[in-house]
Amino acid sequence: MDFFLSLFMSGLTKGSIYALIALGYTMVYGIIALINFAHGEIYMIGAFTALIFSMLLGGPAVGMSGWTLLLTVAALSALYAAMYGWTMEKIAYQPLRGASRLAPLISAIGMSIFLQNYVQLVQTPNFLVFPDLIPQIDLPAAVAKAINRTHLVILIVTAVAMVALTVFIKFTRMGMAMRAVAQDPIMARLSGVKLDRVISVTFVIGSVLAALGGLLIGCSMRQIDFYIGFLAGMKAFTAAVLGGIGSIPGAVIGALILGFAESFAAGYISSSYKDMVAFIILIIILTLKPGGIFGTSQTQKV
Amino acid sequence: MGKLFSKFVLLLSLVLMAGPAAAQDTLKVGFGGAILGQLAAYGNSNLYGLEYAIGQINAKGGVLGQQVELVKEDDGCKPDSASSAATKLLSQGLKLVFGHTCSGATRSALSVYGNSVLMVASSATEVSLTEDGAHPYFFRTTPRDDFQVPTQVAYIRDKGFKKVAILHDKGDYGLALAELAKKDLEADPQGIEIVLFEGVTSGEVSYDDTVSLLAAKGAEVLVWGGYYSDASKLALQMRGKGLKTVIIGPDGLYNPSFIEMAQEASEGVLATGQMDLSKSEIAQAAIADHKTRHSEEIGPYFFYAAGAAQAVFAAVEKVGNTTDFEAIKKHLTEDTVETVMGPVRFDAKGDIIGVPFSLYEIQGGKFVELPNK
Known part of the structure; x- marks a missing residue:
């Protein structure tokens, strides 16, 4: 039972890590039907900027600590990543908006390779130590045994982000504009929606989520390098597809399924085969429901 | 006219004589490895060791009465660059090459050299390089992975x-x-x-x-x-x-x-690692000598590279030339040479004998070498 519980918890934490990144993927896809492969790189840049700011502000010169440090670093790296996301959309995707659907996809892959190499060159090709920025929390003994505080914070942030995003898209004017763009960009424009602005906001929100992911996952892994975006991005993308790309609760559910599948496969079969088990589940679900769990299997959107 | 002609002949003969004499002044040996790029630290550590050993031997009159000159080629630890670096060294007629730095690069360089170069590596640790027995004139001074x-x-x-x-x-x-x-x-x-x-x-x-x-x-x-x-x-x-x-x-x-x-x-946490070779007196002297040339640290392979060079030069000195690889190999596998890394002798496969890995334990944030049993 203990073994089952510990696998369950590790699946839950892994799932929520994937979910935090998957939310950004699914949101961008939901609005403009673009798979933003550079999203994993924004996550990596978020982690790097968080590390840089935490060293600057946590150092003796400024001397911040505890929650102030964590929140300031989170805000600054989110801002930084938002600028990257905004610029990326303007440079790599906006000029290709009228082009065939394949063009922005290639552009996204190019952007991803560019950002990886850029960080490798201007920062470092080596692993860097990431500080554990999350302050000590006194947890009840039973909770502390099952989950550590970093993973608890990741879980909470993922849940809050999911709810906040759903509310934002359902109930605000900007959210309504986003849904309109998703349904029919030309009609939305004709009814006075500022298309460019809506898409920019989408990218900014996605990038902020990725940066938060970079910060929190950095705290959990305690090391980063320029390549972390690749594997995490791949897994998050898989999760988003599993849950139905474009759907916000879908991304979270998909990520949790992926996390549990990996964790239980590692525990009860073999960790050498866990990726295989996870992807077999993906294939089965997509065979039964081609649009993913929460996806509406609409045919071509062109 | 006659005078001019004889002067010309004299000059010509001087030039002709000077040619081969100048070529015999130095014994060129090659170094292939990572001098630039991400893994340059490893390559340069090898290079520093070679520089030290060659400096020592040149101060004592060189090898076979010639000063030793090192020809360097960069391969960046990449297998494809390694074959072009190897081709360059081979085309200059070099018979002795030290390197290469990384196992993958060493493998591809070996396929270029074939049996026309005697090569000694000091940081390539992958097992099959010596184990498969494909290269009779390949030796290495680092203990291999297994x-x-x-x-x-x-x-x-x-x-x-x-x-x-x-x-x-x-x-x-x-x-x-x-x-x-x-x-x-x-x-x-x-x-x-x-x-x-x-x-x-x-x-x-x-x-x-x-x-x-x-x-x-x-x-x-x-x-x-x-x-x-x-x-x-x-x-x-x-x-x-x-x-x-x-x-x-x-x-x-x-x-x-x-x-x-x-x-x-x-x-x-425990880890096996290369033995700490820097404790002996001559090793300390070698480090001091290195410090007069470079500000960088000696790196992990300094002593292995220096030991490789000293062992090979000793064997070449005994054989009397650099081309009879069988005879050089016989000396490398039968004689024990005292070098800066300790006694060096190779087995028939080309692996060094008697240089074990040490076991280290992390104590107080440092790797501490555990006593060898």
């Missing part, structure tokens, strides 16, 4: 551990080491049980599930096959869950970055 497994297994037996878990990163290096450890333990179990043998995905966001598995299997000791970055994540998550399993890693873990990353979780 020499560290017996050291790890001996420690496990010595401490009386009964439940052993073996994890690897599914890469060539890590998997080979993990399989060797498994083979060694299974060949003569003495009550030792391998409770877990698995691969983990390198760069994973969390190793929690593997850690749960380790805890459930009740492993007393974990043998890790892989590099330091994944090992540090594993160590952090194991200690975070209160798991006290002893961790033993290979030389891929024997790296100060491991301690920096795993921080408090690194305490008590």
Whole structure:
């Protein structure tokens, strides 16, 4: 039972890590039907900027600590990543908006390779130590045994982000504009929606989520390098597809399924085969429901 | 006219004589390895060792009465650059080459050199380079990867551990080491049980599930096959869950970055690594000599490269030329040469004899060499 519980918890934490990144993927896809492969790189840049700011502000010169440090670093790296996301959309995707659907996809892959190499060159090709920025929390003994505080914070942030995003898209004017763009960009424009602005906001929100992911996952892994975006991005993308790309609760559910599948496969079969088990589940679900769990299997959107 | 002609003949004969004489002034030997790029630190460490050994021998009159000159070619540790670097060295007619730095690059350089170059590596550790016996004139002064497994297994037996878990990163290096450890333990179990043998995905966001598995299997000791970055994540998550399993890693873990990353979780972790050769008096003198030329540290392969050069030059001196590889090989495998890295002699495959791996334990944030048994 203990073994089952510990696998369950590790699946839950892994799932929520994937979910935090998957939310950004699914949101961008939901609005403009673009798979933003550079999203994993924004996550990596978020982690790097968080590390840089935490060293600057946590150092003796400024001397911040505890929650102030964590929140300031989170805000600054989110801002930084938002600028990257905004610029990326303007440079790599906006000029290709009228082009065939394949063009922005290639552009996204190019952007991803560019950002990886850029960080490798201007920062470092080596692993860097990431500080554990999350302050000590006194947890009840039973909770502390099952989950550590970093993973608890990741879980909470993922849940809050999911709810906040759903509310934002359902109930605000900007959210309504986003849904309109998703349904029919030309009609939305004709009814006075500022298309460019809506898409920019989408990218900014996605990038902020990725940066938060970079910060929190950095705290959990305690090391980063320029390549972390690749594997995490791949897994998050898989999760988003599993849950139905474009759907916000879908991304979270998909990520949790992926996390549990990996964790239980590692525990009860073999960790050498866990990726295989996870992807077999993906294939089965997509065979039964081609649009993913929460996806509406609409045919071509062109 | 006659006078002019004789002057011309005189001049011509001088030029003709000067030609071969100048060529015989120096004995050119090659160095192939990473001088630039990400792994330059490894290549330069080899290079510094060679510079030291060549400086020493030139001060004593050189080899076969000639001063030794080093011709350097960069391969950036990349197999494809290594073959072009090797082609360049070969086309200059060099007979002795030191290098290359990395195992993959060494393999592709060897296929270019064939049997027309005698090569001594001082940092390429991959097993099959010597084990497959394809290159009779290839030698190396570093102990190869699999020499560290017996050291790890001996420690496990010595401490009386009964439940052993073996994890690897599914890469060539890590998997080979993990399989060797498994083979060694299974060949003569003495009550030792391998409770877990698995691969983990390198760069994973969390190793929690593997850690749960380790805890459930009740492993007393974990043998890790892989590099330091994944090992540090594993160590952090194991200690975070209160798991006290002893961790033993290979030389891929024997790296100060491991301690920096795993921080408090690194305490008590063991790793096999190259012996500390810097303790002897001549080694200290060599370091002092190096400091007069470069401000950089000597790096991990300085002594292996210097030892390689000293052993080869001693053999060449005995043979009297650089072209009779069979005779040079005979001396390298039969005579023991005292070098800055200690006594050097090779076995028939080309591996060094008597340079074991040491076992290090992390104590107080530092690798401490455990006494050799």
